[in-house]
Amino acid sequence: MSEAVVETIELTKRFGGVTAVDRVNFRLGERELRCLIGPNGAGKSTFFKCLTGQYPLDHGSGRILIRGNDVGGLRPHHIVRMGVGIKTQVPSVMNGLTVMENLWLAARRTHGWDRCGSEVQRVVDEVGLGDIARRTVGELAHGQRQMVEIGIVLAQEPWLVLLDEPAAGITGAEVERLVSLIRQINQTASVIVVDHDMEFVRMLGTDITVFYQGAVLMEGHVDEVLADARVREVYIGNRA
Amino acid sequence: MKIWPSIGQMRWGWFLLGAAVILLWPVFFDTHTPTILLVWALFALSLGLMWGYAGLLSFGHTAYFGLGAYVYAIAVVNIGESTVPLLLAMLVPAIVAAIIGAMMFYGRISDVYMGVITLVVSLILFKFMSATAGDKYAIGDARLGGFNGIPGFPVLNVPGLPDVSLFGVPMYYVAAVALLGCYLISRWLLARSFGRVLVGIRENEARCELLGYSVPAYKTAIFSISAAMAGLAGCLFANWAEIVTPSVFSLRSAAEVIIWVIVGGLGTLVGPILGAMVLGMLKLLLSEQTVIDNSLILGFILVVVVLAIPRGVVPALQGWFGKRTRIRTQRAVHVRARRRVAAPAPGRTP
């Protein structure tokens, strides 16, 4: 078995008396694309925030390995510097700056001064931001800002990408564009996507980890997971 | 291709025009008042750089101005020659700011608490320096002198020649070179990655953290640089006034520089400079009469500006004049963008 890109061992996160993530063992392979789904409060977002370092890990509550390095206790910027691209749940962009300025700041971390300009142009072309490249991000529609965030992740050229609810607020043709972008990112990087939009997850057509009550309920390909009776019960039953 | 319109760029034409006016001034006019205006402008520039671009407001920035003044006075009394004291007047405030800044920024305290802590630092210095009357409080040969301060220390001299003092017109040129030099340094910093990341931090700290930038390190660095500039201004102020008193640390001084910067404008460098010069001049004129208290005017200006033009006069004017030009450029951008969509760049599959 090849080395895992992300591996968690007995990962646990408690808030006061509530155990949001309960002894989760998770493994993501090289170039793998994985969706994390589950009803609200299932622990998928908490799990995600532990991976990104946004929630610090308590002592003795499991381990997180990224490419074999223990990252428990590292702050987000340390994890990002290893080559991890993160998109958070709420669109988080530099609102007062233009799209290109946002991308430039993302590119600068990984690239030298001279290459940033061409990197920005590459991302603008790939994500299709040409029309809005010089606009201030704060003026853009929600969906456009989501695409800018995907662009920011792309500009960092990461080998591991963590996306929290990338499809929120995106409609119609943009969703298809997003799916093909994520597949494209997946050409060079392992990807974890957290989302609860079933339609979107189905379009990605990939392996899925289902969270329920802080633990992993089941893992498998999207088709078999969605056909599973237990999943239908906790997930679809809860949503109805 | 211009990727960074959000940070203004160096306009050499305007800069040379301004520099020419400043440098030729002594040929025609008196320099005593203009010297202090240049010094205040430098002080305002130091705060404007940090507040306008990194979004960090130090409520007690006058602490570093005052430290620069005191460090120069104490050092020059002991040393006699002014070159080392001048350097110390920048170095000591920079180090103090780096320590306080690191404590605040690595502790991740909020803007409001940063305001309180920076203000408290200048209050501490004010109380301490006011209470240092008597022989007990002396550093080397320099008596701190409590509320009366340190008078009569040697002024700046030509480096290496302690007997050739710089006062009058030469002192004016020292202040002019310091201001123009710090302006160029600020522009240079802003044009580099450092300045761009600072603006990114101002806009969204958490995102910059998630891009892999160490936000506290950047904040501490700009705080320290800004304090060094404030220290230089304080040192020049000491040379102009030829006395240093605890009033450099007072609440009034702390408020004044903030008012200059916010009236001049945030997010520009020329705004704080002009704000300090105009309001500094107003302050000098007001102090010549006794009918209306200076505080009244200053306070009124601050309240009105915060309520009516919170971004300051210069950006408001820029927005006003820039509206027509911006519409024109935006139209051009749209035309270019449409052309690109119509004909994809060669060598790329759409």
Added chain:
Amino acid sequence: MDYAAVVILEILYMISFIALVSAGLAVVFGMMRVINLAHGEFVMLGGYTTLACQRAGIDLWFSMLILAPLVVGLVGLIVERLVIRFLYGRMIDTMLATWGLSLLLIGIVTLIFGSSAVNVPTPIPGYQLGAYQMGGYNLFIIGVTVALYIGMWLVLRYTRLGLIARGAMQNADIAASLGYNPRTVYMVTFTIGAALSGFAGGVLAPLTGLLPASGGGYIAQSFIAVITGGAGAVISGTLASSVLFGAISQIVSFASGPVLGDIVMLGLAIVLLRLMPTGISGRFFRNSQ
């Protein structure tokens, strides 16, 4: 023995002094998360109101206990309507605008009363404690402060106004859900805060003397006490930090002079803020008032 009593009384006085001048700021900060940099000038105005009324022949007690809070409360109301209400949610701008107000008020008072120091007579004579001459008025201050804080606690705990206030402290939406316009709650809060500051200024006027710029002397201590106390629990937090800073500052003063006392207090505040960014109440009194 006498000396020990003197020291204890002085410490109690210092604690009361800090708690008294912080009360108005604490109410405003706790309920509105607004830092009022003109707070010191509100206290100063309370003092000048007392002075003006006393000069006009009005009874001193009536002036300081009733008129000072009324007049300054009215000033607070005007300030809220003209300035503060446009700035809710913009904390830094509020701090700047109130700083401007502070300068403006200093200017106005200078214009009316001149810039030289004036005094209000002390209505309670001193007394002899062993070999030491003590100010009787200091005891009055301690008593007034205790009464004020007990009163504030009773109001918060047992009245409808207190219920709304406690709700607003947790979250502005709670006041709204109780059927009160948060804006009205803020207006009333700011007015009450200003009145408390005026009260403190009036009561303290006979002890401190008056200068247009004397507000600056209060602002450091009250700031530190309130911020260190934290926004979560106005009364207990402010009281706890007043006790802490008052005691330490006074003990250091006895040991090595008054200046060092102030400096140690300010330095300690910075360290505490670094250790407990949410204040004492955020750490220890999370669920109380």
